[in-house]
Each structure stands twice: as C-alpha cells, then as structure tokens.
Amino acid sequence: MLLYTKFASPKVPKRRSRAGCNFCKEKKKKCDERRPQCARCAEKNLECTYEAVRPRQRRKKDSSQSGLVHSYQQSGGPDYDEWQDGTVAEISESDCFSPVDGKFDALSPMNFSTTSDNPLSPIDGSSTIYDYGIDDDEDHPSFLVRRNSSISVVSQARSLQPDLAMIAPCPVGSPTLEFVLPVFSEFSERPNRRALVDHFCNVLSHLIVFREESGNPFQQLVLPLSHRSSPIMNAIYALASAHMEYRGVETAEKSMYFHNRAIQGLARLIEQEDKVDKIELLAAIMLLVYYEVLVQRGRSSIVDGHLKGALTIMSSSQEESSPASLFLERAFRFYDVITALSLGSAPLSTAPAAGCLIPFPPLDAPAASSLSNVDTLLGMATTLWPIMHRLSNLLSLKNDMDRAARDNQTSKSAVLRMEFESTSQAIETALTQWEPCLPPNVVAEDGVLRSATGEEFPEQLQLQSILHNALAYRHSAFVYLYRTIYGYSARREVVQKHAHFALVHCVETVTHRGPMGALLWPLFVAACEAVSAEDRALAQKAFVGIDQRQGMTNIGQAWKIIQEVWTRLDDMRDDSPEVKDTDIWRKVSAEMGVNIVFG
Structure with missing residues (x-):
C-alpha cells in the first residue's frame, strides 16, 4: 500500500x-x-x-425502545427517530453516551460462570496528513471474497513508529481463509479503511495482550466477527484511527465518525433483543470500551455504562461458552476491576473464587509452552486477580461505612466496620502470601528467570517482563491499601517501601521490552507516592517507556497529573495534615477536568 503525503482538501460529506x-x-x-x-x-x-x-416515516416509540430512548433523550442527544433512520449526519462528543447504559439500569447485579509542558514522548507532535482517497460509497465491509485466489498474502508491519519496531509482525490469519489483493480488501474497498485494519492487526492488537505465540486473539476471535457486523467493523476503524491520531497521523476519516457509526449500530443491535448474536454484541461493546479508554474525553461514565450492559448480557446468556466468549469475559473482568480502582466505585461483577481463573491461551497454543501460565490479558497476575477484585471494592465499602457513621446509624456502621476490617485484613494477608505462578520448568533465581536446566530459552526476556508486571501490581496493591484504604501518610515507611518496589518492577517491565498494556495502573499508583528523587526518576523512566510503546492518551494525561501531585507534595510539610490526604490525585484530575481509566 502506497502512502503519500499531501495537504488534503476538506471532504464534502457524502449522502447516499x-x-x-x-x-x-x-x-x-x-x-x-x-x-x-x-x-x-x-x-x-x-x-x-x-x-x-x-x-x-417516523417510528412509534414502543415500550421495548423506552430504555434506550430515555438514555439518549436524557443525554440531550439527537432525536431518536432521525438518528435511527440515519438522517443525522454527525453526533457530537457530548451525545456519545453508552446505548447500553439506560437499557440495563434496572437489572440485577451480575454474576459469572466458571513539571514540564514538553511532550513526554520524543514523538513529533506535528500532524502528517495521509490522504488515502475515497472513491466509493460503500458503508459496510465487503462480503464478497475471492476464495479461489491462488495468492496468499501475509501482512507485514508498515508505517510503524521507530519505538514500535520491536513488535514483530504476527502472521495474520484471514477470517475468510485467504487474503486477496490488495491486502485487507476483504474488509473494505477503500484504501484508507484497509490501512486502519492493517494498523489494528500489526500495531494495536499486539499492544494489548501478553501472549500470542500461536496467534493474536483479537485477530483470531474478534476480527472475523467484523465481516458480518458493521458495528464491530466501525469500532475497529474508530480504535485504529484514534490511536493513529494520537500519534500525529491524520487519515481521511476521523475516529469520531467511526465511533458514532459504531454507537448507532450497537443501539440497533440492542433493539433486536433476543434475535441478536450475544458474541457480536459483546465484541462491539468491548472494542468501544477500548476506544473510550484510549481517547479519554473526560467522560468515563461511558465506560461504566458499556460495562454494565456487557456484564448483564454475559450473566443472562444461556449459550455454551466458546473461545470468543471466554476471551471477552476475561477482558470485561479486567476492565471492571480497573474501572473500579480508577473511579473509586464498586466493581459491577461479583468477585471470582480463588483458583477459578485459569490462564486463557491463544487458539492452538502448544500445551507444553513456556508461556502456559501466562494469561492472554492478565499475564502472570491471573491468581492475583481475585484479590485485586476484592481490593477494588474496599473504597466503596469504606465510603458506605463513613456515611453511616456521619448519619448516626450506629448498628449499620458497626456491621460495615466489622466487614471492612475483616475484608481489608484478609486482603493484606493474601497480598503478603501471593506469589506469581511460574510456567513449568522455569525457576526464579534472585529475581531472574531461568530454565530448570539453567539454560536460556527464547521467551526469557518476555517472561521476565511479564513477571515484573505482575509484581508491580502486587506492590502497588499494597500502596493502594495503605494510602487509599487505611489512610496512611504518603511519607510513611511502609508506603514508601512498596512504592519504590513497584516502580522498580515497572522500570524492569519497560527495560525488558515485554508487554506493557496493563502497566499504567500500578505505575500511576506508585508514582503518586514517589517522594525521593530516585523514585521520581524511576517513575519518569517508566512513563517514557510505556508512552513510546503504547502511545495512548491516558498515559500522557496520567503523567501530567503525577507532576502536579509531586508539586503539591513538595509544598507540604511532613507534619501538615494535607500529607495524609489520600485523594490528592483525584482532586488534581477533577481540577484538570479529566477522569482517567488506567487500563
């Protein structure tokens, strides 16, 4: 695919x-x-x-549409009939509430089966316009595929940023068995949209998983669904386009345009109720969650709305589990906990029982693999995740307890205090005892992974990075427990000890150049409490590393918040009551007008 640079004239909106x-x-x-x-x-x-x-003709709003219509009308969105008929050309950012939010509001809780203004990154901030050209009016992915083609094309990484060059291109198996020329033409006749599929396959899909030795699960399980689902296809376009826009690359169509179309399509799917494929619905919602977390428009309640609907769909589904449904369930579990930790809310799902989560492997992964104890989305933190889930619920429980005490509800306050103390102590004990479950025939000597025979093995650096990622989560969980839950001072020794260890592990994760998709939360929590020059240098090094690798908006915004938190900590005396303030970063983010999900 030939990319050339020129100044693109404004595109006139095309109407069919x-x-x-x-x-x-x-x-x-x-x-x-x-x-x-x-x-x-x-x-x-x-x-x-x-x-x-x-x-x-305008449709009559029947009772089956009432939940969705009410949600959009409350948001001040466009008229539902015009929106549903496609006569609304554009929807503004303020209209993009989750269509699943109002639909599932009244449903029961879910359950599961089984100091510088300079850019942080050395990436050039100037925009380069790539005009791919749009010669047709096709709105949907192409369904006509030349299956008898004798040419099989393996997609190669193109237009990668230099700091992304360490990501080896994974052979992309075509959802329709064979690729045809030009590459990705199965998905669209438009060159600019094929470029977005290329970016999703060869860049984005590698940034958000830990394990893909036999293939990338987003390519194997999610991408094939796009051929029969325009909401999934538009969500993929939106996600890829938003990532390129943050990197300073402008394409012919904006990510917001694709996002609006995906939201419209998702709402139409919801209206189909029992006729819709639940996996198609969940995949579209999951991609939109990734989009919202990537763009961070300061409206994280959208993520909460998406999660609420998705978790309800999963808990009510009677269909047999499939690789796609299990993968999507694991992704929603991750974001449910991360969103709760980010926003201070309670998780929507119930906590998984200890030992019920097992690593989810890519399709056709070898059974005797050195990565066998590495989960595709959680890395080596699979057995830590039930503890993280309970930890994410503590702040909400603490707030309920404090509210009951203020309202002089003595008996309720006593019951909640007993629950809070027993749960927090159990979590502290579990974090103390937890150790990562290493793959078979792999041992750790002084923090360095070796094979049982003492020899090096191909995945050694990757596994070392994944191990440090999991250990960073453990130490940052201690920091969160002591600071946010117990209310310890930022300069208390036990807080500083775990913050330092977490930052060391974050830097090691970056240094070994392994997966960094889930590193932002432990890095942010530990960096907020960094007092010494050494720890702040570690935090900055880790932030530079993941921004270069991941290139997402929430990383840059998190770094700005950290710098302001450090400024305020430096202005406080050791005996100042503000030092004990556990919500400095939340106050800073509110003043900045951002609400970050650290996923």
Missing part, C-alpha cells in the same frame, strides 16, 4: 441518494439518476427501472 435506480441500489453503487437510463445501466446494456421515493 434514495432515488437511484434499482440496479445501482442492489449493487450499492452511486447512481447518476439519469432518465430513462443511468450511465451504469447504459454501459451494461441493462433495463433501468426506478421505484417511487417514499417519504420517511
């Missing part, structure tokens, strides 16, 4: 005509509407017939 001839409508091609015969029919020597254009 409703008065075209029957042949052009059937082929989904633009019709010049000449009478008695349009140019395309004349060229093909076909009979050209037209149907009378019927006026649009």
Whole structure:
C-alpha cells in the first residue's frame, strides 16, 4: 500500500441518494439518476427501472425502545427517530453516551460462570496528513471474497513508529481463509479503511495482550466477527484511527465518525433483543470500551455504562461458552476491576473464587509452552486477580461505612466496620502470601528467570517482563491499601517501601521490552507516592517507556497529573495534615477536568 503525503482538501460529506435506480441500489453503487437510463445501466446494456421515493416515516416509540430512548433523550442527544433512520449526519462528543447504559439500569447485579509542558514522548507532535482517497460509497465491509485466489498474502508491519519496531509482525490469519489483493480488501474497498485494519492487526492488537505465540486473539476471535457486523467493523476503524491520531497521523476519516457509526449500530443491535448474536454484541461493546479508554474525553461514565450492559448480557446468556466468549469475559473482568480502582466505585461483577481463573491461551497454543501460565490479558497476575477484585471494592465499602457513621446509624456502621476490617485484613494477608505462578520448568533465581536446566530459552526476556508486571501490581496493591484504604501518610515507611518496589518492577517491565498494556495502573499508583528523587526518576523512566510503546492518551494525561501531585507534595510539610490526604490525585484530575481509566 502506497502512502503519500499531501495537504488534503476538506471532504464534502457524502449522502447516499434514495432515488437511484434499482440496479445501482442492489449493487450499492452511486447512481447518476439519469432518465430513462443511468450511465451504469447504459454501459451494461441493462433495463433501468426506478421505484417511487417514499417519504420517511417516523417510528412509534414502543415500550421495548423506552430504555434506550430515555438514555439518549436524557443525554440531550439527537432525536431518536432521525438518528435511527440515519438522517443525522454527525453526533457530537457530548451525545456519545453508552446505548447500553439506560437499557440495563434496572437489572440485577451480575454474576459469572466458571513539571514540564514538553511532550513526554520524543514523538513529533506535528500532524502528517495521509490522504488515502475515497472513491466509493460503500458503508459496510465487503462480503464478497475471492476464495479461489491462488495468492496468499501475509501482512507485514508498515508505517510503524521507530519505538514500535520491536513488535514483530504476527502472521495474520484471514477470517475468510485467504487474503486477496490488495491486502485487507476483504474488509473494505477503500484504501484508507484497509490501512486502519492493517494498523489494528500489526500495531494495536499486539499492544494489548501478553501472549500470542500461536496467534493474536483479537485477530483470531474478534476480527472475523467484523465481516458480518458493521458495528464491530466501525469500532475497529474508530480504535485504529484514534490511536493513529494520537500519534500525529491524520487519515481521511476521523475516529469520531467511526465511533458514532459504531454507537448507532450497537443501539440497533440492542433493539433486536433476543434475535441478536450475544458474541457480536459483546465484541462491539468491548472494542468501544477500548476506544473510550484510549481517547479519554473526560467522560468515563461511558465506560461504566458499556460495562454494565456487557456484564448483564454475559450473566443472562444461556449459550455454551466458546473461545470468543471466554476471551471477552476475561477482558470485561479486567476492565471492571480497573474501572473500579480508577473511579473509586464498586466493581459491577461479583468477585471470582480463588483458583477459578485459569490462564486463557491463544487458539492452538502448544500445551507444553513456556508461556502456559501466562494469561492472554492478565499475564502472570491471573491468581492475583481475585484479590485485586476484592481490593477494588474496599473504597466503596469504606465510603458506605463513613456515611453511616456521619448519619448516626450506629448498628449499620458497626456491621460495615466489622466487614471492612475483616475484608481489608484478609486482603493484606493474601497480598503478603501471593506469589506469581511460574510456567513449568522455569525457576526464579534472585529475581531472574531461568530454565530448570539453567539454560536460556527464547521467551526469557518476555517472561521476565511479564513477571515484573505482575509484581508491580502486587506492590502497588499494597500502596493502594495503605494510602487509599487505611489512610496512611504518603511519607510513611511502609508506603514508601512498596512504592519504590513497584516502580522498580515497572522500570524492569519497560527495560525488558515485554508487554506493557496493563502497566499504567500500578505505575500511576506508585508514582503518586514517589517522594525521593530516585523514585521520581524511576517513575519518569517508566512513563517514557510505556508512552513510546503504547502511545495512548491516558498515559500522557496520567503523567501530567503525577507532576502536579509531586508539586503539591513538595509544598507540604511532613507534619501538615494535607500529607495524609489520600485523594490528592483525584482532586488534581477533577481540577484538570479529566477522569482517567488506567487500563
């Protein structure tokens, strides 16, 4: 695919005509509407017939639509009928509430089966415009694939940033068995959209998983669904386009445009109720969660709305588990806990029982793999996640206890205090006893992984990075417990000890250049309490590393918050009551007008 640079003229929004001839409508091609015969029919020597254009009719809002309509009307969004009929050309950012939020509000809780303004990154902030050109009016992914093609194309990484060059391109198995030329033409006839699929496959999908020795699960399990689902396809376009825009690359169509179309399509899926494929619905919601976390528009309640609907769908589904459903469930579990830790809310799902989570491998992963105890989305923190889930619920419990005490509800306050103390002590004990579960035939000597025979092995550096990632979570969990839950001073020795260890492990994760997709939360929690120059240098080094690798908005915003927190900590005396303030970073983020999900 040839990319060339030029100044792109403003694109005029294209509207599909409703008065075209029957042949052009059937082929989904633009019709010049000449009478008695349009140019395309004349060229093909076909009979050209037209149907009378019927006026649009507004639908009556029945009771099955009431939840969704109410959600959009409360948000001040566009009229539902116009929006549903596609007559609303654009939806503003303020209208993009989650369509699943109001739909599932009344449902029961879910359960599961089984100091510088300079840019942080050395990436050039100037925008380069790549005009790929748009020559057709096709709105949906192409469903016609030349399966008898004798050419099999393996996608190669193109246009990667230099700091992403360490990501080896993974051979992308086509969802339709074979790729055709040009590459990714199964997905769209538009070159700019094929470039977005390329970016999703060869960059983004590698940044958000820990394990893919036999293939990337986003490519294997999610991408194939896009061929029959325009909401999933548009969500993929939105996610890839948003990541490129943050990197300073402008494409012909903005990520917000794709996001709006994905939201519209998702709402239509929800209206189908029992007729919709639950896996299609969950995949679209999951991609939109990733999009919201990536762009961080300061409206993290959208993520909460998406999660609420997705978790309810999973708990009510009676379908048998499949690799795609298990993978999506694990992804929603991760974001449920991370969102609770980020926003100070309670998780939506119930805590998994100890030992019930087992690592989720990619499809066709070898059974005897050195990565066998590494989860695709949780790394070596799989057995730590039930503890993290309970930890994420403590702040909400603490707030309930304090509220009951203020309201002089003595008995309720006593019950909540007993629950709070027993749960927090159990979590502290579990964190103290927890150790990562190493893969078979792999041992740790002085923090360095070796094979049982003492020899080096191919995945050694990757595993070392994944191990440090899990240990960073453990130490940052201690920091969160002592500071946010117990209310210890920032300069208390036990807080500083665990913050230092967490920052060391974060730097080691970056140094070994392994997966960093889940590193932001432990890095942020530990960096907030960094007092010494040494620890702050560690934090900055880790932030530079993950920003270069991941390139997402929430990383840059988190770094700005950290710098302001350090400034305020430096202005406080050791005996100042503000030093005990456990919510400095929350106050800073509120003043900045951002609400970050550290995923």
